[in-house]
Amino acid sequence: MKKTAIILSVVLFTAGCAKVLMPSQADADRGASKFPGLTVAQLDEGRTLFKQKCTQCHPAKKAASRDEEQWEKIVPQMAEKAKRKGKEEISSADQETILKYLITMSTASKK
Numbered sequence: 001m002k003k004t005a006i007i008l009s010v011v012l013f014t015a016g017c018a019k020v021l022m023p024s025q026a027d028a029d030r031g032a033s034k035f036p037g038l039t040v041a042q043l044d045e046g047r048t049l050f051k052q053k054c055t056q057c058h059p060a061k062k063a064a065s066r067d068e069e070q071w072e073k074i075v076p077q078m079a080e081k082a083k084r085k086g087k088e089e090i091s092s093a094d095q096e097t098i099l100k101y102l103i104t105m106s107t108a109s110k111k
Contacts, residue, residue, distance in 0.1 A: 019062045020051050021105050031104030037045045038100065046101025049094050054078065063105035071102045 023043035031038040035051065054060060057078075075098055079090035090098075 017030065020047055020060050020063060021063060021108060023047060023101070027104055027108055028105065031100065034103065035100050038104065042097065045100050045103060045106075046097045046099075047103045049090075050098050050101055053082070053088060053094065055092045056082060057085065059095070064108065065106075066102070067106060068103045071106065074103070075099050 023040055023046075025040055028038050028043055031043065051060060064070075071095045079095050083089055096097050
C-alpha cells in the first residue's frame with residue numbers, strides 16, 4: 001500500500017509539472033513589451049523557481065489559468081503563506097522573476 005501511495009504521489013507531481021510551459025524566444029519577445037530586455041533565460045529561471053517554490057504546497061497551475069492582475073495578487077499572497085507555514089522562503093526578487101514568467105506565459109497561444 002505504501003509503495004502505491006509513493007507511485008501515485010510521483011505521478012501527480014509529474015502531471016502538475018507538465019502544465020509548466022517551457023518558454024521560447026517568441027515568448028521572450030512578447031514579454032519584452034511589458035518587461036523590456038526580457039530574455040528566454042530569465043523566463044526559464046522564472047519557470048524553474050515556479051516549479052521549485054510553488055509546488056512546495058500545491059500542484060503547479062497553468063500560467064493561463066490567471067491573468068496579470070490575478071497573478072500580481074496571488075504570488076505575494078502565496079509567498080507569505082509559504083513563509084507562515086515554514087516552507088522555503090520566496091524572496092522579493094524570486095517573486096518578481098516568477099511573476100515575469102507567469103504574466104508572460106499567461107498570454108502564450110494555447111496549442
